[in-house]
Amino acid sequence: MEIYNNEYFKLYEENDKVFLDVYKEGFSLKDFDEIIKQKNRIKLTSFQALRAALERENSQHVEIGIWLPVLVLSVSKDGMLASLQINDEQDDLIQNEEQLNRQISVIANQMGLRCELKKVTIQDAMTEKKIVVGEGIQPEKGKDAEILYFKNPIKKPVIREDGRADYFDMNFICEIEKDQWLGEKIPATEGESGLNVFGEVVSSVAGKDAKLKYDPKSIYESVESGHTVLRAKYNGVLDASNGVIQLLQHLTINGDVGVETGNIDFKGSILIKGTVCPGFSVRALGDLSIEGTTGVTGAEFIESLTGDINIRGGVFGNGTMVVRAGKNIYAKHANDVTFEAMEDIYVSNYAMGSKLYAKNIYLDEHKGKVIGGEAEVTQCIKVAYAGNAHERMTKLSVIVPDKGERMAEARAIAVESEELKKEFKKQEVYVAQLEPFADKMNQDQRIAFENSKQQLSTLKKRILHLDERIQMILLSIRQVGKEEIAIMKQAYPGTVLRIGKHSTMLRKQTCGRFKVEGGELNV
Numbered sequence: 001m002e003i004y005n006n007e008y009f010k011l012y013e014e015n016d017k018v019f020l021d022v023y024k025e026g027f028s029l030k031d032f033d034e035i036i037k038q039k040n041r042i043k044l045t046s047f048q049a050l051r052a053a054l055e056r057e058n059s060q061h062v063e064i065g066i067w068l069p070v071l072v073l074s075v076s077k078d079g080m081l082a083s084l085q086i087n088d089e090q091d092d093l094i095q096n097e098e099q100l101n102r103q104i105s106v107i108a109n110q111m112g113l114r115c116e117l118k119k120v121t122i123q124d125a126m127t128e129k130k131i132v133v134g135e136g137i138q139p140e141k142g143k144d145a146e147i148l149y150f151k152n153p154i155k156k157p158v159i160r161e162d163g164r165a166d167y168f169d170m171n172f173i174c175e176i177e178k179d180q181w182l183g184e185k186i187p188a189t190e191g192e193s194g195l196n197v198f199g200e201v202v203s204s205v206a207g208k209d210a211k212l213k214y215d216p217k218s219i220y221e222s223v224e225s226g227h228t229v230l231r232a233k234y235n236g237v238l239d240a241s242n243g244v245i246q247l248l249q250h251l252t253i254n255g256d257v258g259v260e261t262g263n264i265d266f267k268g269s270i271l272i273k274g275t276v277c278p279g280f281s282v283r284a285l286g287d288l289s290i291e292g293t294t295g296v297t298g299a300e301f302i303e304s305l306t307g308d309i310n311i312r313g314g315v316f317g318n319g320t321m322v323v324r325a326g327k328n329i330y331a332k333h334a335n336d337v338t339f340e341a342m343e344d345i346y347v348s349n350y351a352m353g354s355k356l357y358a359k360n361i362y363l364d365e366h367k368g369k370v371i372g373g374e375a376e377v378t379q380c381i382k383v384a385y386a387g388n389a390h391e392r393m394t395k396l397s398v399i400v401p402d403k404g405e406r407m408a409e410a411r412a413i414a415v416e417s418e419e420l421k422k423e424f425k426k427q428e429v430y431v432a433q434l435e436p437f438a439d440k441m442n443q444d445q446r447i448a449f450e451n452s453k454q455q456l457s458t459l460k461k462r463i464l465h466l467d468e469r470i471q472m473i474l475l476s477i478r479q480v481g482k483e484e485i486a487i488m489k490q491a492y493p494g495t496v497l498r499i500g501k502h503s504t505m506l507r508k509q510t511c512g513r514f515k516v517e518g519g520e521l522n523v
Helices: 029-038 047-054 097-111 122-127 403-440 443-478
Strands: 002-005 009-014 017-022 042-044 059-067 071-075 081-086 130-135 146-149 181-186 219-224 227-232 236-239 246-253 264-266 268-272 281-284 288-290 301-304 309-311 322-325 329-335 338-341 344-352 355-363 369-371 374-386 394-398 484-491 495-499 502-505 510-514
Touching: 017 047, 029 047, 047 059, 071 097, 097 122, 097 130, 236 268, 246 264, 264 268, 268 281, 288 301, 301 309, 309 322, 322 329, 329 338, 338 344, 355 369, 369 394, 394 484, 403 443, 484 495
Parallel strands: 246 268, 264 281, 268 288, 281 301, 288 309, 301 322, 309 329, 322 338, 329 344, 338 355, 344 355, 344 369, 355 374, 369 374, 374 394, 374 484, 394 495
Antiparallel strands: 002 009, 009 017, 017 059, 042 059, 071 081, 081 130, 146 181, 181 227, 219 227, 236 246, 484 510, 495 502
């Protein structure tokens, strides 16, 4: 079949191959390319043969390409799409929609396609270069495993009718009973298989698994209705620090800490329903709450290593008592006592003759008084009254950190953290390699394996602690310049205000928010 003819050459097709007969040399490749572009059914396979033929006359029967069908069906690499390419829009087949779709169906059957074919319109054929005529059924990815944990009540103050926050009616301790539900894992699903255009099954991708993070010494797993459920091994207090849930042993003292109990040092949380008698001490690993309405008088010391301390009735310290918390301290009042909090101190009524050290110190802005003693923070002090009419010396100080020193400290901690992270990764790989064989271990091997897991857990806690310290240092650096002493009602003469290297003693009554502005204390 003749395709094209001019004074230089003739193009023709035989058995689906394209041949060239050259009569006269001198026809340019560029002009020849223009002809090819108009003949969509020609696919060049030998450019070298074409160029050589055009450069000499009387070149006969030179094979240069193949003659494409009017319709070409192709399947995507993943087998999910069948596409139609039309190589000659002027062919009679394209002008007859019914005949066109019948021919597409014939080709699809010859190729072994089993998908439903979409109807192709004449408009589609005339305007679209490539038409999707069939699609497979995509597999559905399985659902990822879902992790649920018991939610520890948030420690937040109760808002009274007058709008004030009551910091002494809070959820300090979340008690857990033996076998109580603490969390569960809903397993990942396999998903739904699909079909490609050939009718072949396409496997689904299973959802991602996830791990429950808990302390196996205090929490156990059980399989219930196909879910992995976590339950408490014994009565205790829930702790979710460092992203791992565990039970801290919880001690409840129904009366006082005194002669009948002796001093208490407990690796857990403590609830004392009475008081701590003079000369006695209490130390807790977790939260410590003293519920007696009379407060505490003359105890030696009260300490929480990692948690909050709540003294509902206030403190009379007799000048020697120390209250120290890993987080916050809450008290009704503070008399002749030392409070040291790693985070904040909240006093409802007053602090008299006391030493208070924290990031922030807050007294009730309507009635809270600081009289005598000293309050020292790194960020903010907020009170209603400071000093008294007798001009008792009262020191309110904000320590401003040296940025250079703090950055050097942060960098040193970061170096230590990175070294521990390298060690953690090595230990994690080691534990992961042994995990599949845990059920086959003898007793000694099992003990060694559990020790390795415990070391891994300890490393992780240490890394998290160091990273938290870095963030705290960086936060303190970012807070530089925002330091403030706010005295909302009255500051009496004899009150000393100090922010960084700037200090002054008040000579007259005043109030307001005091900070460093323009290099000076705005008193």
